[in-house]
Amino acid sequence: MTNKDAARADTRIQREKKARILDAALQTFSAQGFRGATLDQIAEEAGMSKPNVLYYFRSKEDMHRALLNQLLEAWLDPLRDINPEGDPLQEILKYILRKLDMARQQPRESRLFANEILQGAPRINDVLISALKTLVDEKATVIRDWIKAGRIAGCDPHHLIFSIWATTQHYADFDTQIIAVLGPDDVENRFDEAAKFLTGFYERSLKPVNN
Amino acid sequence: MTNKDAARADTRIQREKKARILDAALQTFSAQGFRGATLDQIAEEAGMSKPNVLYYFRSKEDMHRALLNQLLEAWLDPLRDINPEGDPLQEILKYILRKLDMARQQPRESRLFANEILQGAPRINDVLISALKTLVDEKATVIRDWIKAGRIAGCDPHHLIFSIWATTQHYADFDTQIIAVLGPDDVENRFDEAAKFLTGFYERSLKPVNN
DNA sequence: ATCAGTGTTGACCAACTGGTCAAGATTTAT
DNA sequence: ATAAATCTTGACCAGTTGGTCAACACTGAT
Numbered sequence: 266m267t268n269k270d271a272a273r274a275d276t277r278i279q280r281e282k283k284a285r286i287l288d289a290a291l292q293t294f295s296a297q298g299f300r301g302a303t304l305d306q307i308a309e310e311a312g313m314s315k316p317n318v319l320y321y322f323r324s325k326e327d328m329h330r331a332l333l334n335q336l337l338e339a340w341l342d343p344l345r346d347i348n349p350e351g352d353p354l355q356e357i358l359k360y361i362l363r364k365l366d367m368a369r370q371q372p373r374e375s376r377l378f379a380n381e382i383l384q385g386a387p388r389i390n391d392v393l394i395s396a397l398k399t400l401v402d403e404k405a406t407v408i409r410d411w412i413k414a415g416r417i418a419g420c421d422p423h424h425l426i427f428s429i430w431a432t433t434q435h436y437a438d439f440d441t442q443i444i445a446v447l448g449p450d451d452v453e454n455r456f457d458e459a460a461k462f463l464t465g466f467y468e469r470s471l472k473p474v475n476n
Numbered sequence: 477m478t479n480k481d482a483a484r485a486d487t488r489i490q491r492e493k494k495a496r497i498l499d500a501a502l503q504t505f506s507a508q509g510f511r512g513a514t515l516d517q518i519a520e521e522a523g524m525s526k527p528n529v530l531y532y533f534r535s536k537e538d539m540h541r542a543l544l545n546q547l548l549e550a551w552l553d554p555l556r557d558i559n560p561e562g563d564p565l566q567e568i569l570k571y572i573l574r575k576l577d578m579a580r581q582q583p584r585e586s587r588l589f590a591n592e593i594l595q596g597a598p599r600i601n602d603v604l605i606s607a608l609k610t611l612v613d614e615k616a617t618v619i620r621d622w623i624k625a626g627r628i629a630g631c632d633p634h635h636l637i638f639s640i641w642a643t644t645q646h647y648a649d650f651d652t653q654i655i656a657v658l659g660p661d662d663v664e665n666r667f668d669e670a671a672k673f674l675t676g677f678y679e680r681s682l683k684p685v686n687n
Numbered sequence: 688a689t690c691a692g693t694g695t696t697g698a699c700c701a702a703c704t705g706g707t708c709a710a711g712a713t714t715t716a717t
Numbered sequence: 718a719t720a721a722a723t724c725t726t727g728a729c730c731a732g733t734t735g736g737t738c739a740a741c742a743c744t745g746a747t
Contacts, residue, residue, distance in 0.1 A: 278694070278744085297595065300512035304735060314696050319736065321694095376594055379649070383587055383594070384508065386652045393656035401657050418680060423658060424673035431646035432639050438590070439641070441597045445604035446612050447634060462635035469629060470681040489714080489724075515705060525726050530706065 283321050286311045287335070290328040295376040299329055299384070333381065333389055336374050341397065343367070344426075347404050353411040354471055361429055361463055368437035369456045375437035401426060417471045432463060494532050497522045498546070501539040506587040510540055510595070544592065544600055547585050552608065554578070555637075558615050564622040565682055572640055572674055579648035580667045586648035612637060628682045643674060 275283065289311035293302040304325055308315040322328045343363040347356050368375055386393055405422035412419045436443065436459055444452050451458070486494065500522035504513040515536055519526040533539045554574040558567050579586055597604055616633035623630050647654065647670055655663050662669070 298509045317695055379594060382650050382653050383590055393653055398657050420676055421669055421673045424670055428643050431642040435642035439593050442593050442604055446609050458632055459635055462632045465631055466681050470677050528725055
């Protein structure tokens, strides 16, 4: 008996094709921006015809929305996992390294997000001011408590989080510049070097003064 | 007697109109990206007709090139001004605050640059691997010498510079997100708070260990 | 085997886009 | 005043783009 509800489960072909299209769309959007990407490019990248792409996603908008929704989940996870009961410095360093790892493993997602924010976040601003703000405020409180308890050095928790976003995502979003500046000799290790640098840097800066 | 050379100086009207067009183009490119911006938008923003815009700049490409050239100059200046003879910590903090001030005063320029790098720097990659790399390497050597002399804490100079770029430009490029997360109460002071945070942060992290 | 549902695409369309052009309006030097 | 040079724009064009559609091909449950 087939599922007759409105939200019928995807068939095998639907799952495979949708995944292939989203991957192609991610590739294209992250490299060209929403407006810069064309359906022809996405179809080409996905290895199918343009009408076929539009059979699975009603519009270019739809693909973009799907990608952003999918992305936002994964994006907030590491922050969500900061454990108020854990060791402050370890929790923050773990968060940094996890964000850096995402920049290494998922640079396309990072660039997609960067593109969206750069354009003024027209499609996700409501998520930013609701879900993201709530989560950040919650973690900022945790950090503020750690500071009050003298377990890490004092600083504005919000701006601490911003600095972590900035320094980690930078390695995905500005990769072209980093490759250009480091030159062929130092390029390969760049993420390991970044991990080393950021670890030492945040360690020194967050170590409580009276310790 | 009028200048009959090939490179005739611009008339008053030419200077004014070119400036107005470049300002409109900066506004549009930084908000929409190169491909997302249209000549109609730029013309509208500049308050003139599209053919009139194209009378002063041969093509959309031309405007973009002009903006990037103009930008790259100002972009490298603060780094260039780091003084090897100055106090290490003061020089670095001065650099940070100057970059942060540029993010505050010239967010459009920062976003234009970010857009270009995000797309893989197709139009300025050669500048990055030549002029920028040379300058960064030179300043990295200065910083390395400071470290060797025990005047600041040890860390990879290149990644230190990357972190400064990241943390400062973040306040321009990701302003939408920052506004969303901070909420109405803390938005107004965000750049002052950022300055305070970054100063304290880099001070603690760069202070030599044995001092 | 069959056939209803699902998947696929070439051909097409209207809107948009970067850019041209000829014809007029304005400025400038004399 | 006037004519050369500069400036301005409506009308236009060819190429691109997101999206549609009718016709055809495939799949899988019976």
